[in-house]
Amino acid sequence: QVQLVESGGGLVQAGGSLRLSCAASGRTLGRNAMGWFRQAPGKEREFVAAINWSGISTYYADSVKGRFTISRGNAKNTVYLQMNSLIPEDPAVYYCAARSSVVIPTSSFDYNYWGQGTQVTVSS
Numbered sequence: 194q195v196q197l198v199e200s201g202g203g204l205v206q207a208g209g210s211l212r213l214s215c216a217a218s219g220r221t222l223g224r225n226a227m228g229w230f231r232q233a234p235g236k237e238r239e240f241v242a243a244i245n246w247s248g249i250s251t252y253y254a255d256s257v258k259g260r261f262t263i264s265r266g267n268a269k270n271t272v273y274l275q276m277n278s279l280i281p282e283d284p285a286v287y288y289c290a291a292r293s294s295v296v297i298p299t300s301s302f303d304y305n306y307w308g309q310g311t312q313v314t315v316s317s
Contacts, residue, residue: 195219195306197289202311205279209315213274215289215308222306226294227272229263230301231285231313238288243297244272252297256282279315286310 201213228243242253242263251263262275272289290304298304
């Protein structure tokens with residue numbers, strides 16, 4: 194099994210920044226894609242960003258493009274989400290996801306490993 198553990202969530206003022214981390218452990222995934230999703234109360238889980246194995250290719254939801262940056266650690270088993278210029282529409286539980294894949298899935302149905310989520314709250 195693969196375990197994903199997120200950290201870095203919290204409360205921040207609008208316009209501020211947070212950096213989320215996700216560490217993978219357990220069974221080796223091999224070449225994998227990792228992504229971030231978020232889910233606000235009463236809403237469906239939505240795609241935020243994803244990155245391929247090498248870290249060269251990334252993909253973002255239009256709502257976060259230019260504000261959020263996804264990256265991998267040197268050991269490839271950690272992924273980060275740098276969130277800048279946070280706005281009132283950003284608060285949600287943010288989930289890390291992974292799957293063995295050479296492409297970058299953007300649908301939650303295409304990921305088979307998930308973290309427990311970390312809460313992000315933005316105050317106005």
